[in-house]
Amino acid sequence: MKNVTKTPAHVAIIMDGNGRWAQRRHHPRIFGHIRGASRIRDIVLEADRLGVKALTLYAFSTENWERPEAEKSVLWKLLIKFLKREEAELARNGVRLRMIGDIDRLDSKVREVLDPVVSRLSENTGLQLTFAVSYGARQEILLAAKAYARDCLEKRLCPDSLSEEGFSKYLANGDLGPLADVDLVIRTSGEFRISNFLLWQSAYAEYIFLEKCWPDFLPVDLRNAVESYLKRDRRFGGVTLPPLRSAPKEETSA
Ligand code: FPP
Numbered sequence: 090m091k092n093v094t095k096t097p098a099h100v101a102i103i104m105d106g107n108g109r110w111a112q113r114r115h116h117p118r119i120f121g122h123i124r125g126a127s128r129i130r131d132i133v134l135e136a137d138r139l140g141v142k143a144l145t146l147y148a149f150s151t152e153n154w155e156r157p158e159a160e161k162s163v164l165w166k167l168l169i170k171f172l173k174r175e176e177a178e179l180a181r182n183g184v185r186l187r188m189i190g191d192i193d194r195l196d197s198k199v200r201e202v203l204d205p206v207v208s209r210l211s212e213n214t215g216l217q218l219t220f221a222v223s224y225g226a227r228q229e230i231l232l233a234a235k236a237y238a239r240d241c242l243e244k245r246l247c248p249d250s251l252s253e254e255g256f257s258k259y260l261a262n263g264d265l266g267p268l269a270d271v272d273l274v275i276r277t278s279g280e281f282r283i284s285n286f287l288l289w290q291s292a293y294a295e296y297i298f299l300e301k302c303w304p305d306f307l308p309v310d311l312r313n314a315v316e317s318y319l320k321r322d323r324r325f326g327g328v329t330l331p332p333l334r335s336a337p338k339e340e341t342s343a
Pocket of ligand 1 (some may be wrong): 108110153220
């Protein structure tokens with residue numbers, strides 16, 4: 090049991106509602122993605138300022154591959170643009186950039202930009218910024234199970250020794266160590282779903298669902314979410330006992 094007293098170490102955000110944001114303004118959906126992408130920088134810097142140690146942003150799910158080619162192509166262009174435009178600022182702030190998900194599915198043109206940026210920022214020890222791209226939690230858990238089974242078959246491990254902590258290391262963000270578990274998940278756009286995002290790592294996370302769409306999400310919204318998290322009582326399945334007080338007279342004088 091742990092009452093929340095400090096900034097969430099790991100915040101994960103489902104950046105949802107770009108399409109609806111644009112459509113409500115009679116713009117094409119991609120307009121929402123463009124505005125959404127432009128929000129990321131300030132949120133990363135605000136997370137850092139607030140003392141968040143790891144920030145994971147859900148940028149593209151395994152299911153998003155079903156979207157029209159034109160929309161996907163805009164998303165990849167925005168990712169490339171973000172990397173080119175923000176690398177220096179991320180480096181200045183000591184941000185380490187990581188990717189989780191099946192990035193082998195990305196076009197080689199995207200990888201040509203992405204891989205060197207990730208590599209150049211990989212030694213940084215500040216905020217651990219992760220983009221979940223071509224990501225699905227069930228797929229991630231299956232891959233981890235396969236890798237674990239392989240290690241058992243090759244006698245490096247034995248099935249009975251499998252522990253939660255040991256298994257976590259096989260997951261895509263296992264290298265984050267104690268930061269891998271998510272403390273706070275935020276989802277924008279008024280949807281109340283998890284959408285296959287960090288299912289294992291969010292087992293005990295606190296959730297905040299906001300009505301506003303991602304392109305309207307500002308640093309102050311992140312601050313408010315953290316403040317609201319700080320008021321929560323995280324019991325991890327335990328109980329919170331009321332504060333101790335001296336027993337009333339009649340109970341003690343018998
Ligand atoms: C969900 O909105 C958002 C996405 C599928 C993509 C998120 C991408 C960005 C914020 C920009 C590009 C990313 C980077 C890393 C620079 P939606 O399109 O599903 O909205 P809807 O539910 O209203 O249709």
